[in-house]
Amino acid sequence: MYKVKPDNSLHLLLLGIILSLPVFLWILGDVYKFGVDDTYIFFRYAENVAGGYGFVFNAGEMPGEGFTSWIWLLLLSFTRFLGFDPIPVSKVMGILFLISSAYLFYLTVSRLTKNDHRTKINAGILAAAFLLNYRMVAHSVSGMETSLYVFAITLSIYLTTRALQTYPHDYKWWLILSLCTTG
Numbered sequence: 001m002y003k004v005k006p007d008n009s010l011h012l013l014l015l016g017i018i019l020s021l022p023v024f025l026w027i028l029g030d031v032y033k034f035g036v037d038d039t040y041i042f043f044r045y046a047e048n049v050a051g052g053y054g055f056v057f058n059a060g061e062m063p064g065e066g067f068t069s070w071i072w073l074l075l076l077s078f079t080r081f082l083g084f085d086p087i088p089v090s091k092v093m094g095i096l097f098l099i100s101s102a103y104l105f106y107l108t109v110s111r112l113t114k115n116d117h118r119t120k121i122n123a124g125i126l127a128a129a130f131l132l133n134y135r136m137v138a139h140s141v142s143g144m145e146t147s148l149y150v151f152a153i154t155l156s157i158y159l160t161t162r163a164l165q166t167y168p169h170d171y172k173w174w175l176i177l178s179l180c181t182t183g
Contacts, residue, residue, distance in 0.1 A: 016124050016125065016128055027132065027137045028141070031138040031141055035143055038068070039090065039142060041067055042076055042145075043090075043143070045067050045077070046077040055073075069149075071148065072145035076089065093148070094139075094147045095147075101130070101154045102127040105126055106123045107158055108158045110123045
């Protein structure tokens with residue numbers, strides 16, 4: 001059986017990234033036009049917020065919450081205010097949150113285990129498998145907040161893991177993490 005030398009782990013990880021990148025790009029190209037009808041609710045609200053009409057679906061109506069994520073709406077509204085088209089912006093943000101989540105998976109698995117070369121390879125495999133999940137990629141480019149929420153969950157898991165390892169007997173951070181994850 002072939003034994004992986006510690007100095008080869010980075011090379012193997014880079015090889016894995018290089019081999020999975022074309023598959024990820026193929027999936028991305030295949031699903032890029034995927035959209036969900038609820039996405040256009042966000043776009044409509046973002047247009048009205050950016051235009052100064054407030055949190056309304058139609059200008060002149062009473063404010064209402066017909067969307068599922070304040071953070072996503074504010075991000076889209078801000079980019080719309082800057083003059084960007086919300087459709088490609090939502091797709092790019094979705095992809096960035098997806099890639100960031102995969103990286104956080106990698107970091108979390110590396111921290112939870114021995115953090116040796118085999119662990120890094122296994123963490124890389126997990127991150128690649130996440131990025132190559134066809135449905136996850138599709139929903140990340142759908143215009144909805146799916147990948148933002150996955151990112152928020154993976155970030156809270158990563159931060160909790162770090163806090164538990166760094167301050168195992170100091171529970172002051174628990175309130176801060178709890179408040180961050182409920183946003």
